Amino acid sequence: MIRFENVTKRYGKGREALRDVSFEIDTGELIFLTGHSGAGKSTLLKLIALIERPTRGQVLVGGRNIGRLAARHIPAHRRQIGMVFQDHKLLEDRSVFENIALPMIIAGYRQREMRGRVRAALDYVGLLDREKQTPAMLSTGEQQRVGIARAIVARPKVLIADEPTGNLDPDLSLDVMNLFRRFSEVGVTMLIATHDLGLLDRVGGRRIVLDDGAVAATDGQTQPAT
Amino acid sequence: MNAIVNYCIRHAQNCIGALGNLVRQPMASTLTIAVIGIALAMPSGLNIIVSNGRALAGGFEDIRDFSVYTKPGATLAQAENLRGRLDDDDLVANTRLISAEQALEELRTDNEFGDVVIALADNPLPHTVVVRPIPKADPEKLQILTERLAQDPLVDIVRLDTEWVRRLNAFLELARRAVWIVATMLVGAVIIIVGNTIRLDIQNRRAEIEVSKLLGASDGFVRRPFLYTGFWYGIFGGCFALLLLAGSLWALSGPVERLVRLYGGGFTPLGMDGATIALVFAVGLAAGLAGAWSAVARHLAAIQPKV
Ligand SMILES: Nc1ncnc2c1ncn2[C@@H]1O[C@H](COP(=O)(O)OP(=O)(O)OP(=O)(O)O)[C@@H](O)[C@H]1O
Ligand SMILES: [Mg+2]
Numbered sequence: 001m002i003r004f005e006n007v008t009k010r011y012g013k014g015r016e017a018l019r020d021v022s023f024e025i026d027t028g029e030l031i032f033l034t035g036h037s038g039a040g041k042s043t044l045l046k047l048i049a050l051i052e053r054p055t056r057g058q059v060l061v062g063g064r065n066i067g068r069l070a071a072r073h074i075p076a077h078r079r080q081i082g083m084v085f086q087d088h089k090l091l092e093d094r095s096v097f098e099n100i101a102l103p104m105i106i107a108g109y110r111q112r113e114m115r116g117r118v119r120a121a122l123d124y125v126g127l128l129d130r131e132k133q134t135p136a137m138l139s140t141g142e143q144q145r146v147g148i149a150r151a152i153v154a155r156p157k158v159l160i161a162d163e164p165t166g167n168l169d170p171d172l173s174l175d176v177m178n179l180f181r182r183f184s185e186v187g188v189t190m191l192i193a194t195h196d197l198g199l200l201d202r203v204g205g206r207r208i209v210l211d212d213g214a215v216a217a218t219d220g221q222t223q224p225a226t
Numbered sequence: 227m228n229a230i231v232n233y234c235i236r237h238a239q240n241c242i243g244a245l246g247n248l249v250r251q252p253m254a255s256t257l258t259i260a261v262i263g264i265a266l267a268m269p270s271g272l273n274i275i276v277s278n279g280r281a282l283a284g285g286f287e288d289i290r291d292f293s294v295y296t297k298p299g300a301t302l303a304q305a306e307n308l309r310g311r312l313d314d315d316d317l318v319a320n321t322r323l324i325s326a327e328q329a330l331e332e333l334r335t336d337n338e339f340g341d342v343v344i345a346l347a348d349n350p351l352p353h354t355v356v357v358r359p360i361p362k363a364d365p366e367k368l369q370i371l372t373e374r375l376a377q378d379p380l381v382d383i384v385r386l387d388t389e390w391v392r393r394l395n396a397f398l399e400l401a402r403r404a405v406w407i408v409a410t411m412l413v414g415a416v417i418i419i420v421g422n423t424i425r426l427d428i429q430n431r432r433a434e435i436e437v438s439k440l441l442g443a444s445d446g447f448v449r450r451p452f453l454y455t456g457f458w459y460g461i462f463g464g465c466f467a468l469l470l471l472a473g474s475l476w477a478l479s480g481p482v483e484r485l486v487r488l489y490g491g492g493f494t495p496l497g498m499d500g501a502t503i504a505l506v507f508a509v510g511l512a513a514g515l516a517g518a519w520s521a522v523a524r525h526l527a528a529i530q531p532k533v
Contacts, residue, residue, distance in 0.1 A: 079442030
């Protein structure tokens with residue numbers, strides 16, 4: 001579902017944030033992306049969402065090379081990908097319901113279908129009774145769950161999350177990870193960046209480890225030199 | 227079919243949503259709308275005034291009176307004789323003789339010149355024959371008539387009374403052009419006002435635009451609410467302009483009626499007709515959309531999501 005082939009990313013004239021990265025993720029897999037701060041985790045996720053373009057190499061999502069995708073096709077590409085952000089990026093002046101409905105409005109769903117799906121997503125993250133509140137009235141963990149509900153409401157094929165548990169206590173973090181595991185069980189391909197290694201030990205699952213922009217290991221094994 | 231219905235629903239939602247945004251900031255919206263309304267009403271009002279002036283001047287077009295002044299020494303009998311000859315001319319509808327005495331008497335009762343005239347020993351004024359040609363008189367034949375009159379030993383000068391009509395027409399043409407120039411400038415001002423208002427709107431909704439782009443919103447999706455905002459500014463600005471025009475015309479209605487009575491009812495003043503209303507709306511709408519487009523084109527692309 002997601003395939004990187006010798007991908008290098010350099011910001012401007014600076015040093016390379018990603019160096020010759022190659023890996024493959026199958027449909028429905030749940031992969032954790034780890035590595036020290038500055039290793040290039042966020043950069044890698046940005047390439048998948050086309051927030052940044054690769055400098056060299058190919059990024060394939062669903063078999064399509066998106067690295068050279070024309071700008072006018074980027075919105076359609078992003079609508080196939082759910083994104084969860086560390087700072088959740090909720091709109092403060094909209095209700096929880098409206099925040100979660102936004103991807104469906106963008107995708108042009110009808111009102112009635114939207115209502116049902118937003119409620120289902122809220123129910124999924126356990127916030128059904130909070131739909132009329134604004135994000136400011138929720139705790140950090142609840143805001144993060146609203147962000148997750150928004151990421152899944154339009155039923156993306158791929159879900160990427162950048163430090164989704166960065167602001168959460170260990171129990172809440174585990175809850176969120178268990179939510180993610182349930183998505184992957186229904187066939188959503190997931191890539192989650194985190195440096196919370198303690199949490200990963202409790203959750204388990206395949207990992208890609210980045211070290212200074214290069215893949216140091218996948219699944220705990222050192223990647224053979226290419 | 228379904229896609230078309232969806233498309234229409236989305237546009238309707240955006241249209242109403244943009245209206246909602248204006249209502250949510252009543253003070254700012256009202257001020258913008260007022261400025262647009264004034265900018266649209268001014269050239270429209272001036273245009274109505276100039277159109278009325280042209281209609282009035284058009285009524286004078288077939289008045290081609292001229293006055294024939296006798297030489298200083300001419301007697302009243304000679305003037306009567308001149309008048310008689312002119313009356314017999316085929317080109318002349320009627321004539322009127324103003325004797326030197328009558329003219330002096332008129333001046334004497336005039337507040338400004340009265341004292342000066344009383345001080346005069348002799349009457350310095352000539353006799354005057356005012357000639358009104360027949361309505362369909364050939365201008366060339368009239369020309370020949372006036373030239374021949376000017377050669378007459380009894381006649382001092384022949385003065386066309388219609389000079390002022392030509393001057394008025396020239397002035398009205400100038401005024402008409404001036405109205406167009408003012409209109410062009412004010413429409414430009416409306417475009418700038420709407421563009422600036424929407425630029426601020428875009429800045430205020432930056433977070434929303436960024437998040438929408440991250441979630442896969444197309445340029446069209448992000449653009450639409452702002453274009454509809456421009457649309458509403460145009461519509462409401464047009465409405466306000468028409469209200470201002472109606473109010474101004476109402477305030478002028480008293481003096482206008484008096485003026486019409488002075489013209490013996492032969493002149494119907496032009497007001498706001500359908501064409502004016504349609505034009506004010508069309509220009510308001512076009513300027514609103516143009517302003518919105520200019521803001522959207524310059525400022526929306528610059529907003530790219532940062533993660
Ligand atoms: N927009 C940018 N412009 C220039 N350099 C950047 C930009 N974004 C990231 N970098 C650089 O690229 C490298 C990788 O950054 P990245 O954000 O991908 O790291 P990360 O693994 O997500 O780190 P963290 O765990 O701290 O979030 C860093 O050296 C960073 O300074
Ligand atoms: Mg990061």
